[in-house]
Amino acid sequence: MHAIYLTTLLGAIVAAAPPLTGPAGFAQTARFDDLTGTPGIVINQVGNSGFYQQVLWRGFALVDTRVPGDLTSVTSSILSRPGVPPFSPPNSIAWGTKNFQTVLGGQAAIDTNYTTSNVEYMDLKNIRFGCSSSTVTSLTSVPANCDITLTCNRADGTKLSQTFNFRMALTQTRAAQILAEPVGFTRCANVVFENPVTPGVIAAGAILTGTADDVAYIYYV
Numbered sequence: 001m002h003a004i005y006l007t008t009l010l011g012a013i014v015a016a017a018p019p020l021t022g023p024a025g026f027a028q029t030a031r032f033d034d035l036t037g038t039p040g041i042v043i044n045q046v047g048n049s050g051f052y053q054q055v056l057w058r059g060f061a062l063v064d065t066r067v068p069g070d071l072t073s074v075t076s077s078i079l080s081r082p083g084v085p086p087f088s089p090p091n092s093i094a095w096g097t098k099n100f101q102t103v104l105g106g107q108a109a110i111d112t113n114y115t116t117s118n119v120e121y122m123d124l125k126n127i128r129f130g131c132s133s134s135t136v137t138s139l140t141s142v143p144a145n146c147d148i149t150l151t152c153n154r155a156d157g158t159k160l161s162q163t164f165n166f167r168m169a170l171t172q173t174r175a176a177q178i179l180a181e182p183v184g185f186t187r188c189a190n191v192v193f194e195n196p197v198t199p200g201v202i203a204a205g206a207i208l209t210g211t212a213d214d215v216a217y218i219y220y221v
Helices: 001-017 075-080 100-105
Strands: 025-030 053-060 062-063 091-095 109-111 121-132 145-151 161-165 179-180 190-193 209-218
Touching: 062 100, 091 179, 121 145
Parallel strands: none
Antiparallel strands: 025 209, 053 109, 062 091, 091 209, 109 190, 121 179, 121 209, 145 161, 145 190
8 A cells, every 4th residue: 555655656746847858949040131331341240249149150251232332221233233142131241261260260150159158059950152252242252163161069079061062154243142951960069161162172262252141040048
């Protein structure tokens, strides 16, 4: 009789205990359009000292594609200009040239580790990206074929890298950003964006600039 009662009591305690849960996840898509940079000037830091939408955008520049002196955002005008326009105008981000790294603090990465961070890790879902053969990515750039490599670094020391290809006809003066969907980029402490490289060339292309927009991720707190 006592054994039956004890078993019932233990079962009730277990049933009443709250379930074990991990960090809560929040979906986010960074479009950068609520930020203001100097139009035509690519060395604009993303957000507040690189902090934007719960993560740190280290080594990226904000690209404001509006015409200098005209702060009105005319989508049709932006999308018809030469280069690689943002997927969702007027803004995108850029990385890869030496001046970006010098001014903005090293290799481009989306980072969850910063001084005031309460983010445990992130999952990268997808990005829109393209490449330009000019360091000026807003008004005078020319689309360029490139390969980009993304690396998910986890807190436990494991990592996962994937390479994505941007291709267009040699005669094109304008090319749309394309979709890249990393597989298995979960629980990332940071995601590093390697400098764009010219297809078939091992060394990083010194004049290639990567552009990205509509970066979708889940951050966990």
